Amino acid sequence: MRYAIIGGGVAGITAAKTLREHAPDAKITVYTFEIHPFGLYARKDMARRLITGIQDGDELLLESEATLAEQGIELHYEEVLRVFPHLKQILLPRHIRLNYDRLLLATGATPCIIDAPGLHYIGVHQVRNYEDISLIEAWMPQLQQSGAVVIGGGILGMDMAYALNRRGVPTTLVAREKHLGIPSLSETDAALAEKCLRAEGMQIVLGETLAAYLSEDNRVLDGVRLSSGRIIPGRMALCTVGVSPTTDFLIESEVEIDAETGAIWVNANLQTNQPNVYAAGNCAQIDGYIARTWKQSAEQGRVAALNMLGQSTLYHPPVAETITPLILESIQERV
Numbered sequence: 001m002r003y004a005i006i007g008g009g010v011a012g013i014t015a016a017k018t019l020r021e022h023a024p025d026a027k028i029t030v031y032t033f034e035i036h037p038f039g040l041y042a043r044k045d046m047a048r049r050l051i052t053g054i055q056d057g058d059e060l061l062l063e064s065e066a067t068l069a070e071q072g073i074e075l076h077y078e079e080v081l082r083v084f085p086h087l088k089q090i091l092l093p094r095h096i097r098l099n100y101d102r103l104l105l106a107t108g109a110t111p112c113i114i115d116a117p118g119l120h121y122i123g124v125h126q127v128r129n130y131e132d133i134s135l136i137e138a139w140m141p142q143l144q145q146s147g148a149v150v151i152g153g154g155i156l157g158m159d160m161a162y163a164l165n166r167r168g169v170p171t172t173l174v175a176r177e178k179h180l181g182i183p184s185l186s187e188t189d190a191a192l193a194e195k196c197l198r199a200e201g202m203q204i205v206l207g208e209t210l211a212a213y214l215s216e217d218n219r220v221l222d223g224v225r226l227s228s229g230r231i232i233p234g235r236m237a238l239c240t241v242g243v244s245p246t247t248d249f250l251i252e253s254e255v256e257i258d259a260e261t262g263a264i265w266v267n268a269n270l271q272t273n274q275p276n277v278y279a280a281g282n283c284a285q286i287d288g289y290i291a292r293t294w295k296q297s298a299e300q301g302r303v304a305a306l307n308m309l310g311q312s313t314l315y316h317p318p319v320a321e322t323i324t325p326l327i328l329e330s331i332q333e334r335v
Contacts, residue, residue, distance in 0.1 A: 289317040
C-alpha cells in the first residue's frame with residue numbers, strides 16, 4: 001500500500017507515524033516545501049523561542065529527516081503542483097507524476113497580509129514558519145531601535161507582541177476589536193492580558209484598522225497609518241490577522257472546497273468528496289469547524305490515518321479548548 005501525505009506539519013507527520021504503527025510494510029511518503037528546518041518542528045513554539053533568541057532552525061526540530069527515515073517514513077522536499085484523484089496521482093515539478101493508493105492533504109494555512117497601500121514595502125511581514133522568525137531575528141537590532149507594529153489582537157498577535165517587547169523592541173499592538181484575544185479569551189482574561197501587556201510597557205490600540213503602510217524612500221517600511229489617521233512608527237509591520245487554508249493546488253482536482261473559507265470539505269472520517277483522499281489540520285473543514293491549535297491538528301492527523309488504514313474512526317470537534325497567551329502563562333508561572 002502506498003500512502004502519500006502532502007504537508008510536513010504536525011497533522012501530516014502524526015498521520016505518517018500512525019500509519020507506520022499500524023502498517024509496518026507500507027510505503028509512506030511525505031511531501032513538504034519547507035527546506036529548513038527539514039522535518040517536523042515546533043511551529044507553535046516560535047514566539048516563545050523568539051524571547052530567548054533562535055540561532056538555528058534545528059533547535060525547533062521534534063522529528064528530523066533522519067529520525068523519520070529510521071521509522072520508515074520518507075520525507076521529500078517537493079512542491080505538489082496538482083492532484084488527480086481519478087488517476088490516483090500527484091503532479092510534481094518537471095512534469096513528474098507519482099501514484100498513490102491513499103492520499104492525505106495536510107497543507108495547513110497561509111497567513112493573511114492586509115492589503116493596503118504600501119503592501120510591497122520591505123518590512124511588511126507575517127509569521128508562519130521558521131524563515132519568518134529567522135528574518136525577525138536578523139532584523140532585531142533595527143527593530144530595537146525603530147520599533148515594530150503587530151496588527152491583529154488574537155493569540156498569535158499577543159504572543160508576537162509580547163516576545164518582541166521582551167527583546168527590547170518598542171512594540172505597538174493594533175486590533176480592530178474592542179478586546180484582545182477574541183474569540184479565544186473570556187472578557188475577564190482579555191482584560192487581564194491587556195492590563196499586563198500595558199504594564200510591560202507595550203502600546204495597545206483597540207478599535208482601529210490599518211489604512212496604509214508608510215515609507216519615506218518608497219522601499220523600506222517606516223511606519224503605518226491607522227483608520228483614524230494616527231501614524232505609528234516601526235521598521236516592521238507583522239500581520240497576524242488570520243490565515244487562509246493552503247488549497248490553491250487543488251484547482252481542477254474536483255476536491256470540494258468551501259467557497260467562503262477556502263478549506264477542504266471533509267466528513268466525520270476526515271474523507272473528502274473524492275475516494276481515497278483525506279484531509280487534516282487547518283486546511284480541512286468539518287461541519288464548519290477548522291482546527292485552530294497544534295493539538296487539534298495532531299488529533300485530526302491521527303484520525304485521518306486510521307481511516308486511511310480502513311479502521312473507521314470518527315473525529316469529534318472539541319466543544320472548547322483553552323488557548324493561553326504567553327503573557328498569561330508568565331503570570332501563572334510566577335504564582
